[in-house]
Amino acid sequence: MGAATVEKEAPKISSNLERNIAYLNSVLGYGKSFDIVLRRFNVAGKEIAMYFVNGFVKDDVMSLILRNLDELKRPDVSPNSLKKLFNEHINHIQVDPVGDLDKVIDQVLSGPLALLIEGEEQALIIDLRIYPSRSPQEPDLEKVVRGPRDGFVETVLMNTLLIRRRLRDPRLRNEVMQIGTRSKTDVVISYIEDVTNPDLVKTIKDRLQKIKIDGIPMAEKAVQEIIEPGKYGNLFPKVRFTERPDVAVSHLLEGRVLVMVDTSPSIIIAPSTLWDHLQSAEEYRQGPPIGIYIRWVRYAGVLGALFLLPLWFLFVIQPELLPPALKFIGPNEPGKIPIIVQFLLAELAIDMIRLATIHTPTPLATSTGIIAAILVGDVAISVGLFNAEVVMYTAIAAVASFMIPSYEMGWAIRLVRLFLLLATAAFRLPGLIIGSAIVLIYLIRTKSMGVPYLWPLIPFNATAMLSVIVRTPVEVQNKRPSIFKPKDKIRQAMPEPARKPDKQED
Secondary structure (H helix, E strand, C coil), X not given: XXXXXXXXCCCECCCCHHHHHHHHHHHHCECCECCEEEEEEEECCEEEEEEEECCXXXXXXXXXXXXXXXXXXXXXXXXXXXXXXXXXXXXXXXXXXXXXXXXXXXXXXXXXXXXXXXXXXXEEEECCECCCCCCCCXXXXXXXXXXXXXXXXXXXXXXXXXXXXXXXXXXXEEEEEEECXXXXXXXXXXXXXXXXXXXXXXXXXXXXHHCCCCCCCCCHHHHHHHHCCCCCCCCCCCCEEECCHHHHHHHXXXXXXXXXXXXXXXXXXXXXXXXHHXXXXXXXXXXXXXXXXXXXXXHHHHHHHHHHHHHHHHHHHCHHHCCHHHHHHXXXXXXXXXXXXXXXXXXXXXXXXXXXXXXXXXXXXXXXXXXXXXXXXXXXXXXXXXCHHHXXXXXXXXXXXXXXXXXXXXXXXXXXXXHHHXXXXXXXXXXXXXXXXXXXXXXXXXXECCEECCCCCCCCCHHHHHHHHCCCCHHHCCECCHHHCCXXXXXXXXXXXXXXXXXXXX
16 A cells, blocks of 8 residues: 655744745745845834835835835834734735745735735735736727727736626626646636526536646637647637627626636637637627628628538539539639649648738738739749639638638638548549538537537527527527526516507596
């Protein structure tokens, strides 16, 4: 029988200030790391040590606190120095006592300031931190013509404030935990307590706490892979990302959970279905008729991005499938290389252009796209390497994929399109049918936090499916999606029918 593993107990704060300083200097690397600051001074005859990270602390507030401490006399701090400082002399809101040195280290590295006092077995943590961050601005991937221009930023506290501004519900819960034994990254789980299914909240918490990793420098993408089961993830995104506070709050009200990671402006929405990735805020910023049209145009674009190239290629290799009236869509000149190779090279070229523009300085990005798309494409057609129809249909499919609001879903659509192209090239019409069936079965088997990915189509829910097909008016959005099993199923009470006035008798 092996010996039991004994966890090392965190060292307690000693009443000997020099012993505490020696331990903290050793662990924090004081003297080696220039940004770790130790400030020692005497307050009314009491030795005090102050630790903080340079740049994290608000200088003006700290100066005010030090000025107040400097004016104290010995009776002001003796006896019970820590208690008197905590209750009477440190004029700041966020002050907490802690009892062990490891908590002091965690707090200092997170930004607050630690105050240790000679003869006291506790330290005071004063939250004076200020993070470097940009101001909220409209996200590049989720722009709207009308609507707010603020978006999430890299500071998790600012993100929770943007949500609180739109949802002033006292039952909104923002629970924080730290992920990463070294990075100790703050991760906030946000939900409405009397709406969200508690089992869903527990599942997400358990998955986050189960993973023991040294750090998550990739922030929300690392957290996504933690909460999604499967070693290599999933082709289709099981969670939705958003940088818009209004979108995040609308999903909170449906009974979903938000996961916010410090240092990332992208918020995770879980669970999500396929249709969540195909809808945008712009549909709800316009009236229902316009919103319905925008949604149908996007759905048509998704179908075009998936099936336009495989279908055209099928008609090229099997022209007998085309009715006589559509014979004109075939290629006039086949080109010097096989059509399927042209498609693969064109897809590869578009992805290369996309990646090149991402890594090109902004003033040159537009020029890079024009040079690659017009000059290279035109020369390839002129020398006969590419067929003109191949370039045109590939460009249409690429533009259609850009209509998808979800960046991750756009990549998934492109990979599925390549799969269907290869299946059609290998087995012609049966290949396209079988390939489409494989993708459909894959989607049917996919679940996000236990929620079927194709709901409300499979399993079928007529009312919910209607809200997927059309952009429903706000006044008829009376119930939360039942698949999320919300505790409160009703969003708004149905208005009572107007009562007709009684007929007055003559």
